[in-house]
Amino acid sequence: MPEQTPPRLVLIDGSSYLYRAFHALPPLSNAAGEPTGALFGVVNMLRATLKEQPDCAAFVVDAPGKTFRDDLYPQYKANRPPMPEDLRVQVEPMLQVVEALGLPILRIAGVEADDVIGTLALAAARAGSAVTISTSDKDFAQLVRGFDGGGRIELVNTMSGSRLDNDEAVAAKFGVRAAQIVDxxxxxxxxxxxxxxxEKCGPKTAAKWLAEYGSLDGVIAAAAGIKGKVGDNLRAALPRLPLNRELVTIKTDVPLDLPADALKLRARDTQTLRNFYTRYGFNQALRELEGNVAPEPAPGGKGALRATAAGYARAATAPQGAPDAALAAPGDYETVLTRAQLQAWVAKLQAADEFAFDTETDALDAMRAGLVGLSLAVESGRACYIPLAHVYPGAPAQLPMQEVLEALRPLLADPGKRKLGQHGKYDLHVLRRHGVDVAGYADDTMLESFVLNATASRHDLDSLAQRYLGYRTLQFTDVAGKGAKQIGFDQVALEDATRYAAEDADITLRLHRLLAPKLAAEPSLQRVYREIEMPLVPVLARIEANGVLIDAAELRRQSADLGQRMLAAQQQATALAGRTFNLDSPKQVCALLYEELQLPARVKTPGGQPSANEEALEAIAELHELPRVILEYRGLAKLRSTYTDKLPEMVNPATGRVHTSYHQAGAATGRLASSDPNLQNIPIRTEDGRRIRRAFVAPPGRRILACDYSQIELRIMAHLSQDPALLRAFASGADIHRATAAEVFGKAIEDVSGNERRAAKAINFGLMYGMSAFGLAKQLGIARGEAQDYIALYFSRYPxxxxxxxxxxxxxxxxxxxxTVFGRRLYLDNIHARNQGLRAGAERAAINAPMQGTAADIIKRAMIDIDAWLAGQRGRTGAAPALMVLQVHDELVFEVDDDFVETLRAEASARMAAAASLRVPLVVDSGVGADWDQAH
Known part of the structure; x- marks a missing residue:
C-alpha cells in the first residue's frame, strides 16, 4: 500500500508579510495616489503560497490591544515607532484581498499572532500534519521539528524562498539547534x-556559550567563570535572563475556540479580486485571474517577490479608482463590407462633431507601410472596421480602397471636423501617402496622457486602457500569432481584425472623453497640450516626410577608414597583450585585464564581477595602455555599425532620403526623441563623430542652414534664479563661462586662464545636472576639497x-x-523615497527638469512658428523654398534654396529668439554649408 501524504497546513505570519513587503519595495502608488507597495508584495507572496495548494491555511495577524507579555514587562515593544501612515492605510485593503483569496483570517485577543501560529502548528503536527509557517521572523525557528506519525513543522520565507525544515538547517543558519533558539x-x-x-553578546557569542554549556540554565550556572568584559556583561544581565526567556518563548497552549472548518480554504471571490487587482494595478495577478497567462511557478531560490524596476513600474499602472463598468465593457463592432454600410457610417461621421480613427497597415515604418484597413468610432462602445486589403485565401470581397478613401476624404480633410487618434502622427503619414491629407487633427490620447503625467504610465493604448478604463485590450499577437508563425495584418481573418482594429478606435474615443476633462481642470497643462503638443504633431509629420538627403558614397568612405583604424587598433591591442583576443568579448577582456595583467577591477557588475564596460576601462586607462586602445576600438566600431554602415541601408527607395521618427511622449521633460534612425545621438565631441554630419547634404541648388540656441539652459537658469550677477553677465553679451570664472576666481575677465574658464564651464553645467564635488573633481582632475571650494565660491558669487x-x-x-516656465509638469515619484539614492536622484531631476523642459518647450514653440511662416512662402508653383529637415536638441536644420538662405537665416533666428520672453536674451547661432558639418 503506497505511503499516504500527510495533510498540509500553511500558517501565514501576516504582520511579517506586510512589514517585509513595505520595506522591501519602494513607495509605489496607483493613479489615485493610494500607496500600493506593501500590498503588491503581500499579494505576490500569497499567490505564491496558494500555488502550492495546501489542504488548510490561515492568515494570522495581531489583534489590537495589550497581550500577556505587556503585563510581564511593561516596556515590551515600547520603543517601536508608530506604523507609518502610508503602511497603515494598506492594512485594511490587505485583509480584504486575503479574504477574497479564500484564506481564513485569525486574530485572537490577549496573545500575539506568533502564539496563535505556535499553538496551531504544534497541535496539527502532533496530529500528523505537515505544517509550513510562512514568515521571515527568526523567532519561529524554535518550533521547527519532526514528530512520530509523520507530522512536522517547517519555516518558509516566501520573500527569499529559504526553507528551514530540520535541526541541521536551523543549526546551519543560527549555530544552534531548534530547541536552543529560545535560549x-x-x-x-x-x-x-x-x-x-x-550587552555585546551577538549571535556568535550566544551560540558559542550554548554549544559549551548546553542551555541558558547552563550558561547562567557557569557565568561566574566566564572571563573578560563579556563575562562582566553576562553577570550584570543574569537577573533579567529568565524574564527574557519567557518573553521570547512562543506559547503553544493558547485556548482557541475555533470551529472545525476554521482553517479550510474557501472559494475565491473572483469579482472582488478582479476589482481589487484593477484598482491597484496588479496586472500580472489580473491576467492570471482571468486565465490569460499561465500561473507563475512556485518560488524557487529567489522567492515570490521578484522586485525589479520593471516590476515596480508595472505595479504602478492602476486605473484611477474603481473603473466605471461602462468604460470597461466590451464594445459592439461592425465590419463594413458593403456600400450601404459605408454610406451609413459616412452619415454618422457627418452628424458627429468629432470622431476617432485609426489605420491598420502591413508594416511599422509609416513611410513605407501599405494601408490594410481603417477603423472609426463616433460614440463609446460602437465602432467599425473597413477592411481594404485582406488577402488571405477565402477572404470576403472588400470595398475598393480608392472608393472608400474618396468617400471619407471630405470628412478627413475638413478642418472643422475634429479628429481624434492615439499616436496619430503615424496615421497622418499613412493616409497622406495614400492620397488623403488629414486636417483638423484635434486630439491625441497619447499626448493627453503624457501632458497630464509624463511619468505615471506608459502612454501606449494598451497601458492607457488598463490604467484609466480598467479595460484589457486585444493584443496584436492574439490575432496575428507570435514569432516565426506570426502573420501580417492583411492575413488576419476579418472577424478577428474587426475586434482588434475597431477596438482601437473605440478605446481611443473612450480615453479622450475621460482624459479631456482632466486636462481642462488643469489650465497650465491644458495650455501646454493645446499650444505646444497638439500643434507640433503636423509639424513633426512634415519634418519626417521631408527627410534628409544622405551622401552614401561619403559614408562608405568613412566606413572604409574606420575599418582600417579598427584593424590597426586590433593589432596594437594584440601587441600590448602579447596574444590575440576578441576585443568585442567582455569575458575575454576581463580575463586579460584582471587575471593576466592583474589590473585592479575598480568597477563591478551588479553581480559583483569585474566589469569591462566603458566606465571600467576609463577607470584603469592611466595604469596601462591596453584599456585605452580597447576604448578606441569600441568607439570606432560603434560609429561604423550605428551610422556609417547603417544609414545608407535606411534610405527610403521611394524618396532617396532618410526619414527619422520623432517621439513627443518619450522624455519626461518634454524633449523630443528620435529613432529609426536616431539622429540625435550622433557624437559631436570627437572629430570622427562630427565627420558623420558631412554625409547629411543638400541637393544641387540648395544649402544646409543650421540654427542653434546658444547656452539656452544656462539662460533659463538665469531667468528662473533671477540672480543679479548671472543676469548681468548674459545682458552684457560676455562669454558666460569666462564671466563666471572671473566672478568665482575674483579676476578681471581678460585675465581668466583657459583652465579657469574650463572649471567655470564644468560648474555652470554640472550644477544644473546635480553634479557633486566628487563628480566635479573627477571631471577636472583635481582634489575633491578643491572642487568643493570651487562650488562654494560659485554660490557665494551667485547666491x-x-x-x-x-x-x-x-x-x-x-x-x-x-x-517649466510654460507650465509643463514633471512629477517626482521618489522625492519622498526612503532610499536615499532614489530621493537624491529625484532632487537632481527637480533642479534640471525646469531648465531642460523649458528649453524643450521653447524650441517646440519655435518650430510651430517657423513651420507656419514657411507655409506662407510657397511660390506660385506651390514649391517650398525651404524645408525643415532635422531637430536635434537645441538645433533646427533646414534645407534651403540658394537664393532664400539669408531670408530664412534672419527669419528663423528671429523667430527662435522670440519663442520665449525671458529676463535674458535668447541668442541663436547659425551657419550655412553644403552639408550639415559645414553649417557648423
Whole structure:
C-alpha cells in the first residue's frame, strides 16, 4: 500500500508579510495616489503560497490591544515607532484581498499572532500534519521539528524562498539547534521588541556559550567563570535572563475556540479580486485571474517577490479608482463590407462633431507601410472596421480602397471636423501617402496622457486602457500569432481584425472623453497640450516626410577608414597583450585585464564581477595602455555599425532620403526623441563623430542652414534664479563661462586662464545636472576639497542660484512635481523615497527638469512658428523654398534654396529668439554649408 501524504497546513505570519513587503519595495502608488507597495508584495507572496495548494491555511495577524507579555514587562515593544501612515492605510485593503483569496483570517485577543501560529502548528503536527509557517521572523525557528506519525513543522520565507525544515538547517543558519533558539534569543535580546539581552553578546557569542554549556540554565550556572568584559556583561544581565526567556518563548497552549472548518480554504471571490487587482494595478495577478497567462511557478531560490524596476513600474499602472463598468465593457463592432454600410457610417461621421480613427497597415515604418484597413468610432462602445486589403485565401470581397478613401476624404480633410487618434502622427503619414491629407487633427490620447503625467504610465493604448478604463485590450499577437508563425495584418481573418482594429478606435474615443476633462481642470497643462503638443504633431509629420538627403558614397568612405583604424587598433591591442583576443568579448577582456595583467577591477557588475564596460576601462586607462586602445576600438566600431554602415541601408527607395521618427511622449521633460534612425545621438565631441554630419547634404541648388540656441539652459537658469550677477553677465553679451570664472576666481575677465574658464564651464553645467564635488573633481582632475571650494565660491558669487535650487527642491517635496516656465509638469515619484539614492536622484531631476523642459518647450514653440511662416512662402508653383529637415536638441536644420538662405537665416533666428520672453536674451547661432558639418 503506497505511503499516504500527510495533510498540509500553511500558517501565514501576516504582520511579517506586510512589514517585509513595505520595506522591501519602494513607495509605489496607483493613479489615485493610494500607496500600493506593501500590498503588491503581500499579494505576490500569497499567490505564491496558494500555488502550492495546501489542504488548510490561515492568515494570522495581531489583534489590537495589550497581550500577556505587556503585563510581564511593561516596556515590551515600547520603543517601536508608530506604523507609518502610508503602511497603515494598506492594512485594511490587505485583509480584504486575503479574504477574497479564500484564506481564513485569525486574530485572537490577549496573545500575539506568533502564539496563535505556535499553538496551531504544534497541535496539527502532533496530529500528523505537515505544517509550513510562512514568515521571515527568526523567532519561529524554535518550533521547527519532526514528530512520530509523520507530522512536522517547517519555516518558509516566501520573500527569499529559504526553507528551514530540520535541526541541521536551523543549526546551519543560527549555530544552534531548534530547541536552543529560545535560549539564544534570551541571551541576544531583541531590539525590535525592546527585550534587552546581554550587552555585546551577538549571535556568535550566544551560540558559542550554548554549544559549551548546553542551555541558558547552563550558561547562567557557569557565568561566574566566564572571563573578560563579556563575562562582566553576562553577570550584570543574569537577573533579567529568565524574564527574557519567557518573553521570547512562543506559547503553544493558547485556548482557541475555533470551529472545525476554521482553517479550510474557501472559494475565491473572483469579482472582488478582479476589482481589487484593477484598482491597484496588479496586472500580472489580473491576467492570471482571468486565465490569460499561465500561473507563475512556485518560488524557487529567489522567492515570490521578484522586485525589479520593471516590476515596480508595472505595479504602478492602476486605473484611477474603481473603473466605471461602462468604460470597461466590451464594445459592439461592425465590419463594413458593403456600400450601404459605408454610406451609413459616412452619415454618422457627418452628424458627429468629432470622431476617432485609426489605420491598420502591413508594416511599422509609416513611410513605407501599405494601408490594410481603417477603423472609426463616433460614440463609446460602437465602432467599425473597413477592411481594404485582406488577402488571405477565402477572404470576403472588400470595398475598393480608392472608393472608400474618396468617400471619407471630405470628412478627413475638413478642418472643422475634429479628429481624434492615439499616436496619430503615424496615421497622418499613412493616409497622406495614400492620397488623403488629414486636417483638423484635434486630439491625441497619447499626448493627453503624457501632458497630464509624463511619468505615471506608459502612454501606449494598451497601458492607457488598463490604467484609466480598467479595460484589457486585444493584443496584436492574439490575432496575428507570435514569432516565426506570426502573420501580417492583411492575413488576419476579418472577424478577428474587426475586434482588434475597431477596438482601437473605440478605446481611443473612450480615453479622450475621460482624459479631456482632466486636462481642462488643469489650465497650465491644458495650455501646454493645446499650444505646444497638439500643434507640433503636423509639424513633426512634415519634418519626417521631408527627410534628409544622405551622401552614401561619403559614408562608405568613412566606413572604409574606420575599418582600417579598427584593424590597426586590433593589432596594437594584440601587441600590448602579447596574444590575440576578441576585443568585442567582455569575458575575454576581463580575463586579460584582471587575471593576466592583474589590473585592479575598480568597477563591478551588479553581480559583483569585474566589469569591462566603458566606465571600467576609463577607470584603469592611466595604469596601462591596453584599456585605452580597447576604448578606441569600441568607439570606432560603434560609429561604423550605428551610422556609417547603417544609414545608407535606411534610405527610403521611394524618396532617396532618410526619414527619422520623432517621439513627443518619450522624455519626461518634454524633449523630443528620435529613432529609426536616431539622429540625435550622433557624437559631436570627437572629430570622427562630427565627420558623420558631412554625409547629411543638400541637393544641387540648395544649402544646409543650421540654427542653434546658444547656452539656452544656462539662460533659463538665469531667468528662473533671477540672480543679479548671472543676469548681468548674459545682458552684457560676455562669454558666460569666462564671466563666471572671473566672478568665482575674483579676476578681471581678460585675465581668466583657459583652465579657469574650463572649471567655470564644468560648474555652470554640472550644477544644473546635480553634479557633486566628487563628480566635479573627477571631471577636472583635481582634489575633491578643491572642487568643493570651487562650488562654494560659485554660490557665494551667485547666491540666487543656490536660493533657486533650494526653493525648487522644497516645491518638489511639497507638491510632488516641478514646472517649466510654460507650465509643463514633471512629477517626482521618489522625492519622498526612503532610499536615499532614489530621493537624491529625484532632487537632481527637480533642479534640471525646469531648465531642460523649458528649453524643450521653447524650441517646440519655435518650430510651430517657423513651420507656419514657411507655409506662407510657397511660390506660385506651390514649391517650398525651404524645408525643415532635422531637430536635434537645441538645433533646427533646414534645407534651403540658394537664393532664400539669408531670408530664412534672419527669419528663423528671429523667430527662435522670440519663442520665449525671458529676463535674458535668447541668442541663436547659425551657419550655412553644403552639408550639415559645414553649417557648423
Amino acid at each position: 539564544l534569543l534570551a541571551l541576544m535580546g531583541d531590539a525590535i521588541d525592546n527585550v534587552p539581552g546581554v 540666487g542660484v543656490r536660493d533657486f535650487m533650494d526653493a525648487t527642491r522644497q516645491q518638489a517635496r511639497e507638491r510632488g512635481y516641478v514646472e
